Amino acid sequence: MESDVKPKLLTVLDIITVLLLVIATAMVFFYAPMEAVMGQVQRVFYFHVAAGWVGMLGFLVAAIVGVVYLRTANRKWDIVGVSAVEIGMVFALINIITGAIWARPIWNTWWTWDPRLTTATIMELIYAAYLLLRQGIEDPDRRARFGAVYAIIGFLSVPLTFFSARLFRTIHPVVIGTNQPGATGAFDMTPLMLQTFLFSLLAFSIIFVDLLWHRIRLGRLADRVEQLKLKTAE
Amino acid sequence: MLFLQDAPANTTAYMIAGYTVIFGLMLIYLVSLIVRRRNLQQDAEMLEALEMKD
Numbered sequence: 005m006e007s008d009v010k011p012k013l014l015t016v017l018d019i020i021t022v023l024l025l026v027i028a029t030a031m032v033f034f035y036a037p038m039e040a041v042m043g044q045v046q047r048v049f050y051f052h053v054a055a056g057w058v059g060m061l062g063f064l065v066a067a068i069v070g071v072v073y074l075r076t077a078n079r080k081w082d083i084v085g086v087s088a089v090e091i092g093m094v095f096a097l098i099n100i101i102t103g104a105i106w107a108r109p110i111w112n113t114w115w116t117w118d119p120r121l122t123t124a125t126i127m128e129l130i131y132a133a134y135l136l137l138r139q140g141i142e143d144p145d146r147r148a149r150f151g152a153v154y155a156i157i158g159f160l161s162v163p164l165t166f167f168s169a170r171l172f173r174t175i176h177p178v179v180i181g182t183n184q185p186g187a188t189g190a191f192d193m194t195p196l197m198l199q200t201f202l203f204s205l206l207a208f209s210i211i212f213v214d215l216l217w218h219r220i221r222l223g224r225l226a227d228r229v230e231q232l233k234l235k236t237a238e
Numbered sequence: 239m240l241f242l243q244d245a246p247a248n249t250t251a252y253m254i255a256g257y258t259v260i261f262g263l264m265l266i267y268l269v270s271l272i273v274r275r276r277n278l279q280q281d282a283e284m285l286e287a288l289e290m291k292d
Contacts, residue, residue: 008279038246045249048256055260094267098260105256109249211264218271225278232285236292 054208056099062092067159070152082148083223120176
């Protein structure tokens, strides 16, 4: 089974990914200074934002390959799309949960129906529905077409989530741009904090690429098993 | 009040909880990829054996 042989480049990428994650974690705990007001919980910010970025990146990739699938009707793009959505969902969930943990001491509540939190939750639910609805379609081509259209339309929730903290009255702080007057928990990044933040973004981007590659390989294998099942049933 | 104090707030427990969630969820996803791959490989081998028989 030639397709099951793990490429050497993927092994190299695995090693680089682990190294980057270790370095990013070390920077978060030992390189970045403790924030003067919020204390240690501010350190959640680095991976919280990086996870949110990977979540949105996954959904962006799914929308792009959705367009490519509709133009080419090649199912390999459907595998990339579902893989990107699945990884995006995991990281968007990390983003939402870590946000709630950070909010408890800073906002004095685990959760509030603030525009950013609400749009992020809707975005996560939209993609959860994508995965659930796909399960109900047996014909692979129909499933792929549905997935492509859904990923393109569902992507509307991503810019809405990103800009919600800039367009609406919100207490959620922003990293890029100006905070709303009511934003609580904003802080000025020192150079060491900024370096740690940018490195975390880089590390999580590489994690995304590495996981995507693994998930695509899994998708190809699942596709082959599905074809074999159909052949056997005939 | 968090923002009227002199020293940073003691929020270490929340930081630990946050990073437990981050690494925990990433680990769960990684394990799910490994388990799914192993199961699919077993299925593929079995189906290929069936196909050879036929």
